[in-house]
Amino acid sequence: MTLQEAFELNIFGIPPFRDLPYAKKEKIGAEISAEILERVAEEIVESLPEKKAEEFIALFSGQSSPEERAHFLNANIPDFEEVLVREILQYKEDFKQFTEERTKNVS
Secondary structure, three states, X not given: OOHHHHHHHHOOOOHHXXXXXXXXXXXXXXXXXXXXXXXXXXXXXXXXXXXXXXXHHXXXXXXXXXXXXXXXXXXXXOOHHHHHHHHHHHHHHHHHHHHHHHHHHHO
């Protein structure tokens, strides 16, 4: 499952997003993607030994190739997809709760 597919299944199913025009979804998707990837990166850095965490940061903040990054993830973060999906689902739940609380406060 790609990140975009995960958004479509998980994030854009939430009522405020469901009926948005495609261009708005695309813009919001990019913003959400950046936030989720930041959460994923934080979780990965916290789970790695210090030297591997430094290597991860260097790879993903520099000009490394997608192949180099994929190799690092495959070798050091075998559950990367699980971490990504978990963070997407957590984001969805956090947003849903925020939306419900906001709706209650407006009423």
